[in-house]
Amino acid sequence: MTVDGQALLDAFRRHLSSHNLPVTQQRLAVAEAVFLSGAHLSAEEIAARAAARGTAVGTATVYRTLDLLVKSGLAREHDFGDGFKRYEPGSGKQPHEHCICSSCGAVTEFSNDRLERMIALLAEEVEFRPHHHRLEVYGLCRSCQQSNPLARAR
Amino acid sequence: MTVDGQALLDAFRRHLSSHNLPVTQQRLAVAEAVFLSGAHLSAEEIAARAAARGTAVGTATVYRTLDLLVKSGLAREHDFGDGFKRYEPGSGKQPHEHCICSSCGAVTEFSNDRLERMIALLAEEVEFRPHHHRLEVYGLCRSCQQSNPLARAR
């Protein structure tokens, strides 16, 4: 497991302890599956990875644990419009945006302070008090541009 | 019906005719419900409004017609994370972004060319070929800020 992953897992243990919540095998297995992968996994994929690493976890528990992770700030939840949610390790990373490839589904990330500030400012201009936002760019990732030079992004 | 709404409805009639698709009561009723409201309605609300105006439309037909509207570019589909899709009249308006009130659900819109350009540029910087994007800002709308001066947006 990566250093980052390990750090997040420890943070999760601490979060559980400090909230008097039992540290169970299942919770750790789900958290590990999320933290291990830099990817944006579905609940189903997370369950599969936990099982592959030796701890089968019931669907309900997967969802309940993902909730815990999101609420504790250790994971982030996304909806890229596939009809299901995706999760990525959360804390420590600066806020960032996602580019989703319409052809292969790959996710590329970027972040930019000026963009964040501009978004907040524009919201305030219409008398809205911004708290957070989500920005998703759809198009073609690098490799899909190459394999389909003429393809138009959907 | 507003001038805009009427224009869109005519455009829809033309779209149907030119594609050799029957212009049915149901299709017009659904389209009218979407075009009449500047709001961002759910499929259920759209069905209710069509029924209220005298033409009850089956759920399946509502969805099928909304698909038609979206594909023809006359309506836009949104997912604000409520677990269902929302629809708004589409064509004619410039691309715009949405601020969704975490307290009351109200939607405020804004648009800004520089923002659009910056988003495209930032995506290109990570070698992504952008096609379209969606940006949603969550926070408190004007009236919820006033009624809850101390509230923190969720």
Place this chain on the structure above:
DNA sequence: ATGGGTGCAAATCCTTTGCACTCGG
């Protein structure tokens, strides 16, 4: 020991689909 956690299956919610019937062109 003991209260919360867990798994299973049933339940929900939105949306889609199969099919016999109806209607617009």
Place this chain on the structure above:
DNA sequence: CCGAGTGCAAAGGATTTGCACCCAT
């Protein structure tokens, strides 16, 4: 007339929930 459109109800897929049993603390 006739093929596409419609409504109903059943199917689907992701997520949630009820409940008896199990395990961290």
